[in-house]
Amino acid sequence: MPLKKCLVTGATGYLGRHVMSRLLNEGYDVLAVGRTAAPQVSVRNGLTYFELDLQDTDAVSEFLAAHKPGHLVHLAWEATPGKFWHSPDNFNWVSASAHLLKNFVEAGGERAMLAGSCAEYKWGAAPLHEERSPRHPKTYYSASKCAFHDMAQVIAKDISVVWGRVFFPYGPDEAAAKLVSHIYSTIKNDEIPMFQIPDRAIDLIHVADVATAFSRVLASDLEGAVNIGSGVAMLPDEIALTCASALGKQDLIPALQKRASEVTASVSVLGDIQRLQSVLNDADIRSFEQGLKSYLESR
Incomplete structure (x- = not known):
């Protein structure tokens, strides 16, 4: 039986390194893409790394047409500490992510897990629930995540999509x-x-547990928003x-x-993590x- 081919964006980032490692341990054939910090192409234990600028739309279209991954974990975004909340580059990531997802669908992609954020929610005293809690973006970052979430529902309406709202990894x-x-x-x-x-x-969650959550949710039949947190x-x-x-x-x-x-x-x-707990040990x-x-x- 052939391995599941999964494209991981932001593979050299803080979350990406852990998610990529976890997926490899779970037996995925990982196509990892990032802008820096690795050779142009290297192969190791089921991993192939490609240097790819996701904001280069032509390069992204060519890559997906050539490799046709069945699964996608999209983590890449503006994440510079102290900068990302109000960076105008968030707007570019909405466009780049929409283009990526559109081409993934057109290339025959079957399931996508997209990284959202707890910052999408209106924060208060009650636990945050994926369906019942209102969204209330107050920064360029959170507004852009909400915008891509809504676009993804249309772009990928014919495939399986899950939106992982990540809380506070450490x-x-x-x-x-x-x-x-x-x-x-x-x-x-x-x-x-x-x-x-x-x-x-x-809600603090260890980064290795974020990776476990992504791999378990990706392998499940969950769709829609899923909180990725510790529940404490x-x-x-x-x-x-x-x-x-x-x-x-x-x-x-x-x-x-x-x-x-x-x-x-x-x-x-x-985060209310009942949906997440349904696929975890x-x-x-x-x-x-x-x-x-x-x-x-x-x-």
């Missing part, structure tokens, strides 16, 4: 400016971290307290405990304590 190779890495580096230096929004709880929301001070305990910074714990006891979440960016999403152990072991 992991050992994340950017230094990310929340967990900021907390880690501050506490390691025996300092108490400060937060711009101390009363916003967020933590305040920044709770994250810091867990990190201080793991690092053995006993002198910082009393101050962090006091501060944590004084803060109540006014906003909880928490119990151990597929680790607790933050477990994920933090993996994070610290890599440092």
Whole structure:
């Protein structure tokens, strides 16, 4: 039986590296594309890497016509830390992604999993549900994700499509400016971290678990939006307290405990993950304590 051929965009990015590795472990024949950080073409254990600019529409059309992948995982987007929320390049990604998906369908593609974001939702106190929770994009990034989501429903109406709304991934190779890495580096230096929004709880999910979720959902018959999160929301001070305990910074714990006891979440960016859990095993999403152990072991 031939291997399933899956095109992965953004393959050299933070999520892409993990998703690509997971799909290879699951037996997919992976066509990975990215703009940088790899030779033009290399073959290794079921992986073929291609240097491809997804905003070059002619090159994308030629690539899909030549390779005809049956599956697509589309992760590529503007993701520069501190820039992506309000970058006009988000608009270019709407157009490039629509073109990619259109050509994927025309080349005989059967199933696509497209990366969305929890930022599409209106954040409040209640868990965010794929169908019941309203969308309320407030940035160029979230508005562009919503726009592509709606376009994808039309472009790919004749094939199987799933939209993975990713919450807050963290992991050992994340950017230094990310929340967990900021907390880690501050506490390691025996300092108490400060937060711009101390009363916003967020749903953290280890990046390797995001990859597991993508592979399991891709292999399932789920369609439509699926939240990709842990189903647990933590305040920044709770994250810091867990990190201080793991690092053995006993002198910082009393101050962090006091501060944590004084803060109540006014906003909880928490995903309802019942749809995701329907295709996962119990151990597929680790607790933050477990994920933090993996994070610290890599440092």
